[in-house]
Amino acid sequence: MPLPLPPPELPCGPLTLRAITDDDWRLEQQLSRCAEVVRWTSYPADLSEVEARSRVARQQERARQGATQRYAIWEDDVAHGTCGLGSLGQAVPEAMYALLPTARGRGIATACVKALLDWAAGHDRPAVTIVTVDGNAASAAVARRAGFDLWQTVEGDHRGRSATLHRWRWLADPRASAPA
Ligand SMILES: CC(C)(COP(=O)(O)OP(=O)(O)OC[C@H]1O[C@@H](n2cnc3c(N)ncnc32)[C@H](O)[C@@H]1OP(=O)(O)O)[C@@H](O)C(=O)NCCC(=O)NCCS
Structure with missing residues (x-):
């Protein structure tokens, strides 16, 4: 049985998570021009329009392949950032998120992660x-607030350099035996 994949749109309180569209290249470009996003995520720095459009096209292809589903985070007609689930071909997906500076400090990332968890809990x-990369206190706080526990700390690669990485885990059923 193939694993269920997230839908093109997810409700998130007053926000809506909409699968990335061609028009979201500007949002991707804005995020790529944000120092914290570039520091803590895999976003390339300072994307040109052509690069941002091709990044969107790659993400759409990855969604078609069932590998990653990335969403733009909408409040009315304002896009605040992106979030999504990767590793969808495996039973345990990985959540990701990045907000524009104007959207931070309102609990938006936590709300988005909870919307992704609601979907995950209902879909096997x-x-x-x-x-999270060691030192990213805001992202660690989001993980904690969304109900994740610190699971593993490992040395790994971040943007081509060795870094201490924290792996957080949320269990759909905390009483069930944890997946490896
Ligand atoms: C991580 C990020 C998405 C958080 O989004 P957010 O919706 O603004 O989250 P909040 O502002 O509500 O902050 C969540 C928590 O982090 C804390 N926090 C925020 N900025 C912080 C900072 N620079 N240092 C320490 N704690 C910080 C807040 O106080 C809050 O903690 P609390 O729940 O104990 O009050 C946002 O900062 C961001 O886009 N960062 C760059 C990209 C990134 O790091 N993505 C995650 C990669 S794993």
Whole structure:
């Protein structure tokens, strides 16, 4: 049985998560021009329009392949950032998120992660992970607030350099035996 995949749109309180469209290249470009996003995520720095459009096209292809579903985070007609689930071909997907500076400090990232968890809990996903780079206190706080526990700390690669990575895990059923 293939694993269920997230839908093109997810409700998130007053926000809506909409699968990335061609028009979202500007949002991707804005995020790529934000120092914290570039520091803590895999977003390339300072994307040109052509690069941002091709990044969107790659993400849409990855969604078609069932590998990653990335959403733009909408409040009315304002896009605040992106979030999504990767590793969808495996039972345990990985949540990701990045907000524009104007959207921070309102609990938006936590709300988005909870919307992703609601979907995961209802669709045969026993757990979800988040990976944060050591020192990213805001993202660690989001993971905690969304109900994740710190699971593993490993040395790994971040943007081509060795870094300490924290793996957080949320279990759909905390009483069930945890997946590996
Ligand atoms: C991580 C991020 C999405 C958080 O989004 P947010 O919706 O603004 O989250 P909040 O502002 O509500 O902050 C969540 C928590 O982090 C804390 N926090 C925010 N900025 C912080 C900072 N610079 N240092 C320490 N704690 C910080 C807040 O006080 C809050 O903690 P609390 O729940 O104990 O009050 C946002 O900062 C961002 O886009 N960062 C760059 C990209 C990124 O790091 N993505 C995650 C990669 S794993």
